[in-house]
Amino acid sequence: MNPLNQAIANIGVVPVIKLENPERDAAPLARALCAGDVPVAEVTFRAAGADKAIRLMREACPEMIVGAGTVTEKAHIDATIAAGGQFIVTPGLDPDLVAYAQEKNIPIYPGCTTPTDYHTALKFGLELLKFFPAEQSGGLAKIKAMSAPFPQFKVMPTGGISLKNLGEYLSAPVIAACGGSYMVTADLINNQKWDEITELCKKSREIVETARASK
Numbered sequence: 001m002n003p004l005n006q007a008i009a010n011i012g013v014v015p016v017i018k019l020e021n022p023e024r025d026a027a028p029l030a031r032a033l034c035a036g037d038v039p040v041a042e043v044t045f046r047a048a049g050a051d052k053a054i055r056l057m058r059e060a061c062p063e064m065i066v067g068a069g070t071v072t073e074k075a076h077i078d079a080t081i082a083a084g085g086q087f088i089v090t091p092g093l094d095p096d097l098v099a100y101a102q103e104k105n106i107p108i109y110p111g112c113t114t115p116t117d118y119h120t121a122l123k124f125g126l127e128l129l130k131f132f133p134a135e136q137s138g139g140l141a142k143i144k145a146m147s148a149p150f151p152q153f154k155v156m157p158t159g160g161i162s163l164k165n166l167g168e169y170l171s172a173p174v175i176a177a178c179g180g181s182y183m184v185t186a187d188l189i190n191n192q193k194w195d196e197i198t199e200l201c202k203k204s205r206e207i208v209e210t211a212r213a214s215k
Helices: 003-011 022-035 050-060 074-082 095-103 115-123 139-147 166-170 186-190 194-214
Strands: 013-017 040-044 065-069 088-090 108-110 128-131 154-157 178-180
Touching: 003 013, 003 040, 003 065, 003 128, 003 154, 013 194, 022 040, 022 050, 022 194, 040 050, 050 065, 050 074, 065 074, 074 088, 074 095, 088 095, 095 108, 108 128, 115 128, 139 154, 154 178, 166 178, 166 194, 186 194
Parallel strands: 013 040, 013 178, 040 065, 065 088, 088 108, 128 154
Antiparallel strands: none
């Protein structure tokens, strides 16, 4: 994998974040994630100001890998790049968005759950795919089945991932990392429970290390 993809895989878990108040929460959230040894974030455009949150998180913790999620239009890609974002995640596979991201030289991880999606991703030379929504789309069993005809890809499942099933997913060689919002829920962020976020990240990293050791 390329260096950025490998760095994300080394961390093993990617918090998927919706920030309603970037000015208040972005910097302390970034510090909480880093304190928990999870220096990566996917900030979704499900809330306004995602690009501002990306900029503020990177300013607070320059060592972090911060990208954008729920990207559904080219303007989101432009805003992410302008904010210093390092990757793009889309909920589905939109060839126009993939081509545009590649034109702009920013990694993109499109949501893929079907053989048709994988075929299209193959044509673009992608190596890391988001599998979304993971649990609702067949989970690990389907991911493993899809890897048989498409061994070129590593997968980042998102959707329904929690501390309970994180280890099961990560124990599979095809899984590069898992996306999840369980450590960055609205309750935790809105009530500024930064210490709890840090602890959930630490628990996640322990699971990552245990799962990796079992491969």
